[in-house]
Amino acid sequence: MKLLLHACCGPCSLEPVRLLRAAGHDLTIAYMNSNIAPADEYARRLATLRAWAADVSAPVVEGAYDPAAWEACAGRVGAAEHDPARRKARCRACYRLRFEEAAALAAEQGFDALGTTLSVSPYQYTDVIREELERAAAAASVRPLFEDYRPFYDEATHRSRELGMYRQNYCGCRFSDAEAAAERAERKAQRAAAREAEASPRAEERAEAEAARAAKRAERAAYDAKQARKRAVLKALREQERDRE
Secondary structure (H helix, E strand, C coil): CEEEEECCCCHHHHHHHHHHHHCCCEEEEEECCCCCCCHHHHHHHHHHHHHHHHHCCCCEEECCCCHHHHHHHCHHHCCCCCCHHHHHHHHHHHHHHHHHHHHHHHHHCCCCEEEECHHHCCCCCHHHHHHHHHHHHHHCCCEECCCCCHHHHHHHHHHHHHCCCCCCCCCCCHHHHHHHHHHHHHHHHHHHHHHHHHHHHHHHHHHHHHHHHHHHHHHHHHHHHHHHHHHHHHHHHHHHHHHHC
């Protein structure tokens, strides 16, 4: 089957491409991701994808990079802190825009089906990805080929690291960048708090041990002083006995 595979980046393309080729599909990768910000991040992900795709002889087509269109579609949903429903709605709008673009290209260039690599990530809304892929494909009269690639996430991570591929630390849009940064800061604070909590009992133990050692030293000093006084008294008595003789 002639397949157009929408891809978000190089690392997430590794396992889907391997599996789809093993299934006999003739695929072309479509990089259509106006959600990615800033522009240099978009370019870096595309360059990573192209370099790997060239090595495995996978053709890559690039859609128009139009952040303004993304802002008008998904960006207007906005951000609402601690509001998963708002975030899910924003991601749905983002998937819809990108899949519609890919589906239109698939229909225009005679592809049989449309797939996506987005379902590799366990951090994405897999059910929404499927719904939006199927909706966009049906509207363009091409077959949707959805696969849940999450079971292969660990392998994709391992392979991409072995290949030295650039691995981004946020989904792509400006909202996900801010959310990821906040999550990293929270994890850092939690680790620091855990270290402090772990160190606190140790500090108490060290203080108790030092206090015990100090008490022993004081006890020894008192004993030595007592013995010194005893020796001094005995010495004085012996001297008196000598004087009487």
